[in-house]
Amino acid sequence: MPKSRGGRDVVPMHPICQQxxxxxxxxxELQRHGTNVEILLANPNIRKFVDWVAKKDPDFTATIAKKQR
Known part of the structure; x- marks a missing residue:
């Protein structure tokens, strides 16, 4: 859950995954569904990213697209 929505737990996450x-x-949306992996992976952009990043080294880093609203 985002801190702006009352979240207090800190979960270590790779920077490109968080971004x-x-x-x-x-x-x-993250407040409602942030802990439900199935819902997050149902998003085609997230599924594509997870499939792509799974093939990378753990210390891999890259820039990603800006937030689209």
């Missing part, structure tokens, strides 16, 4: 989530979901 991909906040690029594709609003804070409200």
């Amino acid at each position: 991909t989530l906040i690029t594709n979901f609003t804070n409200s």
Whole structure:
């Protein structure tokens, strides 16, 4: 859950993974569905990213697209 929505837990996340989530979901959506992996993976952009990044080294980093609203 985003801090702006009352979240207090900190979950370590790779920077490009975090950026991909906040690029594709609003804070409200992450508050509602942020812990439900199936719902997150139902988003075609997230599924494509996960399939792509799964083939990369753990220390891989890259820039990603800006948030589209």
